[in-house]
Amino acid sequence: MTLNQEDPAKTSIYESTISLLRQNLKDTVEGRKNWGEIVSIAYAKAKGITAFLSDESGLQTLVDEHLNIGTSDMPSPYDIKVIRVRDFILWLKDVGEKRKVAKFIWLGCGDRSELERRKKYFDENIWPI
Numbered sequence: 001m002t003l004n005q006e007d008p009a010k011t012s013i014y015e016s017t018i019s020l021l022r023q024n025l026k027d028t029v030e031g032r033k034n035w036g037e038i039v040s041i042a043y044a045k046a047k048g049i050t051a052f053l054s055d056e057s058g059l060q061t062l063v064d065e066h067l068n069i070g071t072s073d074m075p076s077p078y079d080i081k082v083i084r085v086r087d088f089i090l091w092l093k094d095v096g097e098k099r100k101v102a103k104f105i106w107l108g109c110g111d112r113s114e115l116e117r118r119k120k121y122f123d124e125n126i127w128p129i
Contacts, residue, residue, distance in 0.1 A: 003043070014042045021042065021062070024066055040052065041067070051083060056082075060081075063082055085109045103122050
């Protein structure tokens with residue numbers, strides 16, 4: 001992901017957000033553990049993207065504590081809402097999307113090394129046949 005180099009404000013937001021999240025997301029290792037979440041949220045913040053899919057359970061809390069400016073009573077239109085991938089898949093099921101499409105999305109959101117485990121989890125726990 002890259003930002004338009006002609007917009008130093010967005011680049012600054014991106015870099016500052018990475019720094020802030022890196023300090024507050026435990027066990028972060030650049031290029032490895034939690035790094036994808038950090039740079040993706042930083043990108044979303046810099047670009048004004050307000051919806052973010054993730055498998056990380058505590059990510060909304062981190063975003064609320066360190067990035068979002070609204071409250072539960074009065075959310076800001078600039079706040080980032082983390083949507084769990086599992087919840088998104090269940091929503092697809094509820095609205096009548098095809099199982100095949102949902103499974104494709106589920107498998108695409110995970111690590112390739114865990115493909116078989118994710119297939120089994122989907123088939124047994126998320127959308128049994």
